[in-house]
Amino acid sequence: MNWKRASIAAAAAAPVIGLFAWGLTRDPNNIPSPLPGRQAPSFALAVFAPGQGGVARPIGDTVRLADLRGKVVVLNFWASWCLACRDEHAALSAVAATYEGQPVQFLGVLYNDVPDKGTAWIAEMGGQSYPSVNDPGSRVAIDYGLYGVPETFFLDADGRVAFKNTGPVSAGMVRLKVDSLIAAHAKSGGAK
Amino acid sequence: MTRLLASNAIVVAAAVTALGAVFGPVAIRRGRREWLMYLYAAVYTNFVLVSLSTLALVYGLVSHDFSISYVAQVGSRATPTFYTIISLWGALEGSIVFWAWVLGMYAAAVVWFNRTREGNLVPYAATTLLAVALFFHILLLGPANPFQAVFPVPFDGPGPNPLLQNHILMAVHPPLLYLGYVGLTVPFAFAVGAMLSGEVADDAWIRLTRRWTITAWGFLTAAIIAGMWWSYEVLGWGGYWAWDPVENASFIPWLTCTAYLHSVMVQERRGMLKLWNLNLMVGTFVLTILGTFLTRSGIISSVHAFTQGTIGYFFLGFIAIVLLATLVLVAGNSDKLGSEGRLDAPLSRETAFLLNNLFFTVFMFTVLIGTLFPLVAEAVRGVKVSVGTPFFNRMSIPMMVTLLFLMGVGPALPWRKAAGPELQRRLLPGVVVGVVLAVAALIAGARNAYAVLAFLFAGFALGVNVEEFVRGTIARVKAHGEAWPTALSRLVSGNRRRYGGYVAHIGVVMVALGVTASVTFKAEQEATLKPGESLTVAGHTVRFKGAWGREEQQRQVIGATMEVMAGDRVTGIIEPRMNYYPTSSSPVPTPQVRSMLTGDLYLNLMAFRPDGSTITVKAIWEPLVPWIWMGGLVLCIGAIIGVLPQRQRLAEAQSASGAPSALAEGQP
Numbered sequence: 001m002n003w004k005r006a007s008i009a010a011a012a013a014a015p016v017i018g019l020f021a022w023g024l025t026r027d028p029n030n031i032p033s034p035l036p037g038r039q040a041p042s043f044a045l046a047v048f049a050p051g052q053g054g055v056a057r058p059i060g061d062t063v064r065l066a067d068l069r070g071k072v073v074v075l076n077f078w079a080s081w082c083l084a085c086r087d088e089h090a091a092l093s094a095v096a097a098t099y100e101g102q103p104v105q106f107l108g109v110l111y112n113d114v115p116d117k118g119t120a121w122i123a124e125m126g127g128q129s130y131p132s133v134n135d136p137g138s139r140v141a142i143d144y145g146l147y148g149v150p151e152t153f154f155l156d157a158d159g160r161v162a163f164k165n166t167g168p169v170s171a172g173m174v175r176l177k178v179d180s181l182i183a184a185h186a187k188s189g190g191a192k
Numbered sequence: 193m194t195r196l197l198a199s200n201a202i203v204v205a206a207a208v209t210a211l212g213a214v215f216g217p218v219a220i221r222r223g224r225r226e227w228l229m230y231l232y233a234a235v236y237t238n239f240v241l242v243s244l245s246t247l248a249l250v251y252g253l254v255s256h257d258f259s260i261s262y263v264a265q266v267g268s269r270a271t272p273t274f275y276t277i278i279s280l281w282g283a284l285e286g287s288i289v290f291w292a293w294v295l296g297m298y299a300a301a302v303v304w305f306n307r308t309r310e311g312n313l314v315p316y317a318a319t320t321l322l323a324v325a326l327f328f329h330i331l332l333l334g335p336a337n338p339f340q341a342v343f344p345v346p347f348d349g350p351g352p353n354p355l356l357q358n359h360i361l362m363a364v365h366p367p368l369l370y371l372g373y374v375g376l377t378v379p380f381a382f383a384v385g386a387m388l389s390g391e392v393a394d395d396a397w398i399r400l401t402r403r404w405t406i407t408a409w410g411f412l413t414a415a416i417i418a419g420m421w422w423s424y425e426v427l428g429w430g431g432y433w434a435w436d437p438v439e440n441a442s443f444i445p446w447l448t449c450t451a452y453l454h455s456v457m458v459q460e461r462r463g464m465l466k467l468w469n470l471n472l473m474v475g476t477f478v479l480t481i482l483g484t485f486l487t488r489s490g491i492i493s494s495v496h497a498f499t500q501g502t503i504g505y506f507f508l509g510f511i512a513i514v515l516l517a518t519l520v521l522v523a524g525n526s527d528k529l530g531s532e533g534r535l536d537a538p539l540s541r542e543t544a545f546l547l548n549n550l551f552f553t554v555f556m557f558t559v560l561i562g563t564l565f566p567l568v569a570e571a572v573r574g575v576k577v578s579v580g581t582p583f584f585n586r587m588s589i590p591m592m593v594t595l596l597f598l599m600g601v602g603p604a605l606p607w608r609k610a611a612g613p614e615l616q617r618r619l620l621p622g623v624v625v626g627v628v629l630a631v632a633a634l635i636a637g638a639r640n641a642y643a644v645l646a647f648l649f650a651g652f653a654l655g656v657n658v659e660e661f662v663r664g665t666i667a668r669v670k671a672h673g674e675a676w677p678t679a680l681s682r683l684v685s686g687n688r689r690r691y692g693g694y695v696a697h698i699g700v701v702m703v704a705l706g707v708t709a710s711v712t713f714k715a716e717q718e719a720t721l722k723p724g725e726s727l728t729v730a731g732h733t734v735r736f737k738g739a740w741g742r743e744e745q746q747r748q749v750i751g752a753t754m755e756v757m758a759g760d761r762v763t764g765i766i767e768p769r770m771n772y773y774p775t776s777s778s779p780v781p782t783p784q785v786r787s788m789l790t791g792d793l794y795l796n797l798m799a800f801r802p803d804g805s806t807i808t809v810k811a812i813w814e815p816l817v818p819w820i821w822m823g824g825l826v827l828c829i830g831a832i833i834g835v836l837p838q839r840q841r842l843a844e845a846q847s848a849s850g851a852p853s854a855l856a857e858g859q860p
Contacts, residue, residue: 002523002526002527006521016515019564020491023491023570024505026491
């Protein structure tokens with residue numbers, strides 16, 4: 001054995017192994033969105049599921065993003081065929097209900113699905129506290145660069161995308177984001 | 193019950209392989225040859241145990257035993273039995289079971305055939321095979337355990353991935369791939385055995401594994417072609433290769449293995465390139481493991497990705513061990529691997545093989561770098577990039593064209609030194625065929641320089657390789673007065689490896705012609721049609737007759753009946769469909785293809801009105817694509833010819849000792 005050559009060769013393997021080890025800590029499908037910090041793409045979509053209580057909107061009513069200026073907006077893209085959407089639904093619906101009366105608008109956007117199936121899904125899941133709108137032709141989903149469902153966008157009161165979450169959200173995370181956006185808005189003197 | 197049997201068989205197999213892998217080197221170091229039977233017994237026992245486990249899993253699938261986690265994951269009562277059986281390799285855990293079984297089979301067979309050989313090469317190779325098998329058993333006991341208990345036992349499961357039960361080629365492509373991939377462990381194990389036993393300067397490890405390597409290569413080739421075919425028949429985009437990381441993972445080791453098949457001949461003939469060949473074979477194995485790692489760990493984004501988990505870390509550990517061990521062994525042995533011969537002339541077969549190896553290696557690195565680049569870019573610059581088809585095409589097409597050229601030159605060149613007039617005579621048929629094809633391509637409207645060159649060199653290689661058969665057969669007919677078919681078959685069986693190689697070359701030419709023609713002359717048309725309306729692509733007209741729907745056992749099918757027209761006459765029916773599986777939200781498009789010798793008429797149903805009043809259909813004319821699949825078959829025939837036993841060992845020995853070659857060839 002020529003140990004000198006052997007050790008040089010062994011040293012050459014280290015960076016390759018290191019690269020793979022580092023690579024395993026990354027998710028190749030997690031592509032950062034360019035949206036945070038920018039003005040959110042506008043939309044005008046029709047409500048197909050009204051939601052409950054004070055935040056309810058009649059079916060067929062058009063929700064315009066421009067009309068929501070001054071409110072923190074939580075935009076949740078979902079579909080009845082999406083399994084991960086089931087995981088987050090209860091938490092999202094419950095958290096949204098606790099913000100009733102505050103300058104926050106939760107809004108579900110149905111992605112690549114038909115409203116009838118969406119309505120049936122909501123009934124199956126035991127209701128949804130906030131309204132959901134339909135996005136025919138996935139136009140808004142394309143504007144928001146949707147990669148899959150669920151994805152949740154947190155918009156500040158000035159209509160800018162503050163944060164985007166890929167995959168199911170947790171109750172704690174939603175509260176944290178929404179509270180900080182409300183606080184920021186109050187600080188800037190917006191919530192009079 | 194089934195679950196416990198399958199699960200415990202793997203536990204015992206893991207113990208047996210571990211014991212064997214430790215015991216083997218001890219027996220060898222102590223010089224106790226009588227102990228080696230226990231080492232070999234471990235190899236056979238492992239095979240029996242893994243077979244038991246695999247059979248039990250298949251039985252679990254077929255009997256819908258949903259208490260087994262793998263069955264609960266991929267099984268479904270609605271799935272036809274055939275697709276239930278092949279879902280053995282439909283998901284990660286099952287595919288590792290299958291892998292372990294194929295590896296166990298190869299190891300048992302190669303050890304059995306070489307069990308009586310003197311020296312330490314085979315014992316060390318058996319030890320290496322056991323060590324690799326142990327790794328897969330560890331996967332099966334840890335991150336890829338298909339035999340976990342499920343409680344409460346579900347009544348039914350979701351069934352396999354719809355894409356995997358939509359086409360018969362899914363029964364063919366994965367097993368071929370595993371037979372190829374895993375088979376490459378055999379020459380690797382013998383290369384390691386050669387290094388550990390000190391027999392590395394000798395060709396023994398190459399000669400003992402020659403057939404195994406060609407077999408594995410043949411399976412890998414068939415697997416790649418079958419994968420292309422599957423993608424073409426199922427995915428509906430009318431293409432067969434997309435440079436996806438998973439495709440690259442199978443192609444990268446194929447490139448080094450193909451290079452190896454050529455360069456070992458230089459070592460056997462001239463005693464040169466010993467270190468290089470060792471590197472190629474060890475590298476090929478490392479690349480198969482690397483490819484598996486890339487596709488199973490989720491480290492690289494791919495459409496084929498398996499479910500992820502901790503398995504990536506296990507593979508990383510294994511790669512680290514294999515890479516370090518082999519680099520240390522190869523580098524440590526490198527000064528024993530000096531060259532016995534040297535190049536005599538720039539124009540010789542050795543030089544052609546050297547260039548061939550140069551291009552195959554550069555090709556391999558190009559594909560490897562392209563595949564890993566997103567990872568490197570993110571590590572170094574923190575940016576997300578994706579490397580797509582344009583990069584791979586731009587880089588690889590010149591190399592493919594050059595390799596086609598070399599494939600024509602190589603067979604015409606003699607060893608050591610070529611003589612001018614003889615060479616001219618041998619190259620002439622190739623030049624003629626090449627020029628004819630290139631001119632034909634120009635007339636047909638090819639304007640891309642590489643396309644024209646590809647036709648030129650494909651024709652050139654075809655002419656030269658066919659000429660080898662013609663010349664040899666004529667010589668036999670003249671010398672022995674044999675009938676043509678007898679002369680041809682005796683010519684081939686007299687030197688199977690050489691003529692098997694030429695057959696494989698002809699297969700490559702067919703693939704190259706199919707690929708070049710389909711890329712250059714492909715035409716497509718998309719239209720929305722009402723019944724009775726028609727659509728024409730590249731002179732082929734199809735008329736929409738009607739749409740229909742029906743229930744099948746495991747799916748709902750929407751189809752369109754399209755009539756192939758010749759004037760007003762209907763000459764055939766093509767029925768592209770969409771298959772709806774209960775477990776999938778979106779339909780699986782199921783294009784249908786009508787194949788002719790000149791090309792395929794490829795129809796894909798894109799959309800339809802529920803009432804059947806209109807459909808949108810895409811029609812693609814794919815010139816010469818059937819030649820790719822036929823070329824794949826010819827490549828496999830070439831591999832089979834190369835593997836079949838030589839008819840006369842005796843004659844070879846005589847010719848080596850100076851007996852007239854005519855006599856040697858004349859042996860029955």
